Amino acid sequence: MTVEETRPRRRQARGERRMSEILDAAAEVFADLGYEKATTNAIAAAAGISPGSLYQFFRSKEAVAQALADRFTAQMRGAHGEAFAPADLAAVDLDEVIDRVVDPLVAFNVANPGFKALFARPDMPAGLAAAAAPIQSALLGRVEAILAVRAPDLPPPDRARSARVLVQIFQAMTPVVVAAPEEEREAEVRELKKVLRGYLAPLED
Amino acid sequence: MTVEETRPRRRQARGERRMSEILDAAAEVFADLGYEKATTNAIAAAAGISPGSLYQFFRSKEAVAQALADRFTAQMRGAHGEAFAPADLAAVDLDEVIDRVVDPLVAFNVANPGFKALFARPDMPAGLAAAAAPIQSALLGRVEAILAVRAPDLPPPDRARSARVLVQIFQAMTPVVVAAPEEEREAEVRELKKVLRGYLAPLED
Amino acid sequence: MTVEETRPRRRQARGERRMSEILDAAAEVFADLGYEKATTNAIAAAAGISPGSLYQFFRSKEAVAQALADRFTAQMRGAHGEAFAPADLAAVDLDEVIDRVVDPLVAFNVANPGFKALFARPDMPAGLAAAAAPIQSALLGRVEAILAVRAPDLPPPDRARSARVLVQIFQAMTPVVVAAPEEEREAEVRELKKVLRGYLAPLED
Amino acid sequence: MTVEETRPRRRQARGERRMSEILDAAAEVFADLGYEKATTNAIAAAAGISPGSLYQFFRSKEAVAQALADRFTAQMRGAHGEAFAPADLAAVDLDEVIDRVVDPLVAFNVANPGFKALFARPDMPAGLAAAAAPIQSALLGRVEAILAVRAPDLPPPDRARSARVLVQIFQAMTPVVVAAPEEEREAEVRELKKVLRGYLAPLED
DNA sequence: CATGAATGAGGGTTCATTCAT
DNA sequence: GATGAATGAACCCTCATTCAT
Known part of the structure; x- marks a missing residue:
């Protein structure tokens, strides 16, 4: 037995x-x-x-990429799962909010250079983009949630768009951060945060 | 005759x-x-x-892409050739500077949807990246020139980095602008400009 | 008119x-x-x-080669047309017979390097070999005629075979003679003649 | 295990x-x-x-031809490997020397009709000629060695040239021998040997 | 007659996928 | 389950030949 x-x-x-x-x-x-x-x-x-x-x-080459995407998604979810939890999100400094969101994401991307390398490419079968979608929408949802607290006056449609913009900025700059040599990474991250802050700050008034 | x-x-x-x-x-x-x-x-x-x-x-598939790159480069140079010329760059409003840089570039990208589609892809032969380089570095140089006037106190290394960040932001958001339906494009462009402004404004003080 | x-x-x-x-x-x-x-x-x-x-x-690539073959054939016929004429073929020295046959042929091949270059290749359409045949058989016939005079005791079938062998030897060594640098050509021709003589002499007894 | x-x-x-x-x-x-x-x-x-x-x-079409060349080379080496060994080369009759060299080579060529067919063609990539070179130079070397014994008075440069001539004759006549119908092959070989003998005999004095 | 762009079948080669062992 | 030889459609490119100008 x-x-x-x-x-x-x-x-x-x-x-x-x-x-x-x-x-x-x-x-x-x-x-x-x-x-x-x-x-x-x-x-x-x-x-x-x-x-x-x-x-x-x-079953196929695409299935391998799919599974890889799924694994990345799972890993990523784990990586910054509790980052947003605190209910005192409203009280904390904007810079700290940004730190708490950005730092784990950057850490994940640095640790998994294959992630962006695969998903940054627009030449993949349609199915792959779908596999990457959950992680994207999870991120999007959380950013929206943050905006709901930090910029309560923003009408929901604008809020959705702003969230999208923020995620876009992040995804645009991540490859550079990942590709940067160790000693310059910090500086690149600082720039990324500056951009996010410059866009976020006016929304909070 | x-x-x-x-x-x-x-x-x-x-x-x-x-x-x-x-x-x-x-x-x-x-x-x-x-x-x-x-x-x-x-x-x-x-x-x-x-x-x-x-x-x-x-002569080859690659040569076709090369020629396409060259044509794009030429068209683009024409598209915003004189946008930066004014010597009164220092006097004018930041928003107008942004408008004068962004608008022709957006117009070009909207008119040539294939441009980004080809050059955003990292799966191309080495020669192609080279073909795309001039346009990229031209843009970079002009942004740096603007920064030199608008943020004269910025040390050159920081200036270079900032220029890179600005170009990156632009290139990251362009696909979305281009893909947006006509009636929402305006709004997308506004967001793009907001991001640029949010990053630029603090540099000017 | x-x-x-x-x-x-x-x-x-x-x-x-x-x-x-x-x-x-x-x-x-x-x-x-x-x-x-x-x-x-x-x-x-x-x-x-x-x-x-x-x-x-x-009409076609092959037709060009055909015509080229024909022209070569005609030129060659002209080149050594009267070489054999003398009725006193029987009286003359063997070495001189060889000289009179070989020298014009060598001269022609040296003057027309394309000839062997084209016809030495077995990768040509069937038609081409046919085009080269007349010249080959003309040469063959004359060598046989010489043999008939110089080696009258040789039975006709043997004579035909011997003629073929002689022509073969000549064609085998011609490319080397043609390819040889000017100053060594003479020596190569001497060797060729030695071979022919070595084979011919015993037939004459 | x-x-x-x-x-x-x-x-x-x-x-x-x-x-x-x-x-x-x-x-x-x-x-x-x-x-x-x-x-x-x-x-x-x-x-x-x-x-x-x-x-x-x-890996490629050329690689196939290369391998074929190598196989031919190996087979040929085996075919007449020990034919020249005897130290009593000087004592034996010229005709027997010729027999011992020619017979195995002819046998090989009859058994492998593709050999000449491939290597007689000048239209092959450079690499192929290189593949065929060893066998050619091996043959050349052995013939030279024989000449060194049989015609010791021949100055080395002349010896080299004579060896080349002999090999040339052999290679020129082989296709005919191979192509000949079974029952005539013997006769063709006899002619080939006659030619070789006619050239060799005078060198031996 | 001359031109040279146009044709399209076919060549060498690759690679995602299958299947006998 | 594992193996790796086998498959064959499809790719990039060439070139003998044709045809509109």
């Missing part, structure tokens, strides 16, 4: 490990070559498996 | 028209599919010619 | 000159690149005409 | 067999059509595989 349960479980566990390894490899290859130029054979090789094995875990 | 001169001229004219048509088609196809997925046969078909004909005008 | 006759004649003359120029160009290009790699456009360009014009004179 | 070793070995064996089959097919197609006109798809089809499979074993 114990044996019978253990074996499948081990199998499953090994399978999940394999999938994870494949995704690691895929993240690397996608980051290096871009979605189009990355070959499934290259991903399989980077994962130390055969092309055939890759297809035992993923 | 007239005849002898006319014939080559006509030929040349026809050739240039064809090249232009091919570039139009290429802009469309590249915009739709991205550089990698765009096939030379598709471009030829979109231009209403045979694959072989395309190669009478362009 | 005079006019009516003159114009066509001039036309014809010009046409024949054009054809000749094309063949000159073709000989060069074929010699440089080989039959397969030579493009009709390259031949036309070398002849200073347009691709379309080439096809006004020759 | 046995199993673990057997599997890769089988794989390798199958791979080598496939490579060999492809080379067989290539030899045929190259022989029929020449290097240029031979298409990789035709080779693949002749080998009973798909175009893609061919490229699993050979």
Whole structure:
């Protein structure tokens, strides 16, 4: 009994490990070559498996990217999950609000350079954009929530647009921050925050 | 004499028209599919010619993209060539400075939706990035020049960085502006300008 | 009347000159690149005409090679036409017989490097080999005739075979002779003659 | 252990067999059509595989020809490897020397009709000629060695030239020998030997 | 007749995917 | 489950040939 349960479980566990390894490899290859130029054979090789094995875990190249997107989404959610929780959001300084939102996001992007490398590319199958959507909309929702507290007079439609603008700014500057050498990263982040602040401050009056 | 001169001229004219048509088609196809997925046969078909004909005008797929880049560069230079000229740049209102820089650029991007579509993609051969570089650095230089006048106290290194940030913001938000439906474009542009102003204003003191 | 006759004649003359120029160009290009790699456009360009014009004179690439072969054949016939004539063939020294046959052939091949370059290649359409056949068989016939006089005891079938062998030797060594630098050509020809002599001498007894 | 070793070995064996089959097919197609006109798809089809499979074993069309050249070289080396060994080369009859050199070479060429067909063509990429060079120079070297013993008075430069001439004769006449119908082959070989003898004999005095 | 742009079949090669082992 | 050879459609590009001017 114990044996019978253990074996499948081990199998499953090994399978999940394999999938994870494949995704690691895929993240690397996608980051290096871009979605189009990355070959499934290259991903399989980077994962130390055969092309055939890759297809035992993923139905297609796109499915690999999808799964990678999902994993990124999950990781990201974890990364800044509780950042916004405090109810005293209204009381705190604007700069601190920005810090609390931006810092974990930057940390995540620095830790996962493959993320932007994959999703910044507009040359991916439609399905991929969909996979990236949840994370985008989660971020959007939270920024809107913050605006609702910090700029209560802003009419909802304007609020939605402003949130979009803020997210856009962030996403535009992230690649530069990630690509910057360690010692200049701090300065780049400061600029990013300046931009956000310059746009946010007038909304708060 | 007239005849002898006319014939080559006509030929040349026809050739240039064809090249232009091919570039139009290429802009469309590249915009739709991205550089990698765009096939030379598709471009030829979109231009209403045979694959072989395309190669009478362009040595390779990359050469087509190169030529397209060059054409964009030339068009863009024309589009906002004199926008910055006024020597009274120091006297004028910040909002007007922004208007004078942003408006022609937006107009160009709206008129040439393929531009961003092609150059936003990081999956292109090295040569292409080089083709896009002049326009980017021209823009950068002008923004720096403006900063030199409007924020003379800013140390040059900071000035360079600020210019980069401003250009980045612009380039990040342009796709949204271009993609927006006619009736909302104005509003999007307003937001873009707000962002730029929010970042610029503190630098001027 | 005079006019009516003159114009066509001039036309014809010009046409024949054009054809000749094309063949000159073709000989060069074929010699440089080989039959397969030579493009009709390259031949036309070398002849200073347009691709379309080439096809006004020759129905196809193969036809050009055919005509070139024919011209070579004619030239060659002229080159050593009377070399064998003397009835005193039986009296003369073997070495002189060889000289009288070999020298004009070598001279022709040196003067027309394109000849071997084109016909030494086995990658040509079947028709071309046919075009080269007459010259080959003419040469063969004359060598047989010589053998008939110099080695009258040789049974005809053996004679034919020997003739073939002699021609083969000659054709095998010609490219080397042609390719040799001026100052070594003489020595190469001497070797060629030695080989021929070594094979011929025993037949004469 | 046995199993673990057997599997890769089988794989390798199958791979080598496939490579060999492809080379067989290539030899045929190259022989029929020449290097240029031979298409990789035709080779693949002749080998009973798909175009893609061919490229699993050979990086390019040229690589196929290269490998074919290498195989020919190896086979040929084996074919007449020990033919020249005897130290009593000086004592033996000239005719027997010729027999011992010519017979295995002829046998090889009869057994591998594709060999000459491929290497006689001057229209191949530069790399191919290089692949054929070793065999040529090996033959050349051995002939020179023989001359050194049989015609010791010949000055080295003359010896080199004579060796070249002998090899040339052989290579020029081989195609005819190979192409000859079975029952006439013997006679052709006899002629070939006569030519060689006629050139060699005077050198020996 | 000349021109040279236009044609389009076909060549070498790649790669996502499948399948026999 | 794993392997990696096999597949074949599709890509970029060439070139012999045609045809409108």
